[in-house]
Amino acid sequence: MAPVTEYGDEMYALVERLYPLCRSITGDGVRATLEIVGEYIPLKVREVPTGTQVLDWTVPKEWNIRDAHIADATGHRVVDFRASSLHVLGYSVPVSATMPLAELRPHLHTLPDHPSWVPYRTSYYQPEWGFCLAQETLDALPDGEYEVCVDSTLTDGHLTYAEHVVPGQVADEVIVSCHVCHPSLANDNLAGIAVATYLARALAERTPYYTYRFIFAPGTIGAITWLARNAERIDRVKHGLVLACAGDRGRLTYKQSRRGDAEIDRVMRYVLAASERPHRVAEFTPYGYDERQFCSPGFDLGVGSLTRTPYAGYPEYHTSADNLDFVSPEAMADTLAVCREAFAVLDRDRRYLNLSPYGEPQLGRRGLYDSLGGRSDAKQAQMAMLWVLNLSDGEHSLLDVAERSGLPFDTVADAAGALHGAGLIKA
Template sequence: MSSNAAEYQFLNKVFDDLFPICRSISGPGLEQSIAYFSQFMPLTMTKVASGTEVFDWTVPPEWHFQRARLWGPDGKLICDSQVSNLHVVNYSEPIEAEMTLEQLQPHLHSIPHLADAIPYVTSYYHRTWGFCLSQQQRERLTAGVYKVKIDSHFDEQGGVPYAQTLLAGESEREILLSSYLCHPSLANNELSGPLVLLGLYRRMQQWPRRRFSYRFLLNPETIGSLCFLSQHHQHLQQHLEAGLILTCLGGPATNLRYKASKRGNSLFDRYIGKLAATGDWRMESFTPLYGSDERQYCAPGFNLPMGQVAKTVYGVFPQYHNSLDDKAFMDMGSVIDSIDQLEQLLLSTEISGKALNLKPYGEPQLGKRGLYPNINTPINRHTSSDQLLDGRQELNAILTVLSESDGKTFMLDIADKLKLPLASLRGVIEKLEQHQLIRFNTGKTL
């Protein structure tokens, strides 16, 4: 089996195991999902207690949900969370009652323009209950007495968890890769991000070297990132080089879309800006009006260099936040393509920062290092070594990188000066590092 086929099969099984679990921003389903990922990533879970003041938020009670059912006047089951856990309003309070259709209607949710879709509805911070059903189902409801039963309870002694692990590199400067894990039975909008996070971890674990350290984080959206920030924002202020929130990374779109950090000058902001200019990526400026956890990281009190990456973007596909966002729509091949693109981005980002020439007094002697022709004749004036004929391109790159590596200039800008893609300089940079002629700045790049 090829590595691509094995990866596809592996992620396919992860999806199938996780999709049926009823997740929320707290509770057994979320912790079960974190435990599942911990089989493949050495995650450390932290739980912030219910009632804790987290900046302007209060950590809610933990939701424990068993089952929700709605019966019609004829005794037939209309909604059952064991058929789809989208049938219940997430964080519903418990109820067992009988009521008329008129009394029931305010607690029903459907999407009029999507007749066969079950919507995803939440009420985390206001106690209520409800059922979600397709518009077709709703229109078939008739007058009479309905029976509702939601088995759930709230644990005031519970909490909101997040989980993280670190792949250590040569530098204490960190790249943060984060995704949310809180939506039940949604594919592109929920599981694509964690699947890409896991795929990247498994690949990057095998890299022969990592210049940066990489922190991987799973948390429930918004409150989970705020819980993480409440305990780690000082560490991030000191060590975070740049970061990405991973979301909506499946679906039919091809190019990745990057939402920049509020700062607009992180390594990702700068490099992806170049890629977007060539049409390889899509890019937009930061906005607090929509998005995911990047809104918390980029809030004024933190202003951390966190961007967001998506493919088939939230809010613009009709399957968003409803039961039509399934495995067929997400497509595992599209998820793996996102892993491929992001791995290449991270490999290039590793060499996009500021390097320092370690032999800055005159040109270093390249010949004794096998980086310059040892015999200089009119015949080999256009060769970069005694064996390699490439119009001196590699030698010109070596000389330019050495000349410009003053510890202040981004390698990305040096590549521009050479009119070369940054990725094409990787071999040159690795040779210069191998010969201890340059090193990347391991302090704050920005």
């Protein structure tokens, strides 16, 4: 395993490449994003036509944008899409007009409390046009006529998402999902995309037990589209993780699945606690990222969400201040490391059945036990074997054993391996 700092720099470089693109829930910005990610891991890109019924929703028209600006009477662009993809209201309908500032104002979005920041705003399902700008820019605009231009198209087209699969020993799946619809916002969610990409690469280093499916899709409508198109595969999804806000310098937050006691919940709690990292475990709420869809009551999947500072928990959230300075290679490397630790546990966690459940089997003659009795310093490995044997009744997993015994998960899993090798337990 390469040092995590190297991955940190590589992930940061990927974030830098993706940052300028103008993503939305449809359009060429998403395609360009997936093309870049596809340089790192092979992707299957899916195109779903406008108008397709997906669960309760309909795939909307595709939105593309070439330019947008507000120019003053001298022709000077006082707000310019070319400077930042945030300047245009997402899904703005086209407009080309000249109007006085007073008439323009209702179309302008600012953050009065952070006068130098540009907000991120969208209007996917109501036809609107608008601009986002700094309050101080707005304050400096003299009255007068302004030329406004949004050179966008909103036409029948496609919704685009992509999948990457790391094949495992079994068809049961772990899904990792991240949203790819936000424009130039680094933490939300280019850091999540970068961590997912490198997590996929790390998992492929050896064949994992589970099959890991990575989903790069626009938020909400993308997850809904994926769910609608994979109805037959849902039963295979045993565990999942939504990755978002993966790069800021705050402590890690794991938000539990709706179930609250899904195996992914227990694994994440265990790994975060065992790692002694500062962290927080949050209850499920039906707000946030695409765990909302995976944990809707009809699906109720065991899908949690890992972030650093979570949704709306930092002032820079959904503003131009969520920029390349806001994320760090170290933070992304740390998020990646936790994911790898958690999946290492998840991938080895099993329920075994003790095949010799009446009394203890004689470990000594199988070479599994110190032959010299009477010593009080029973070794951890031997204790782990006794624990695995005692709790392998089909009800307890290795994680249960680790938690109840206080022994490290790896010691317990190694003990299970030894017992399995000796034919004393079966999976």
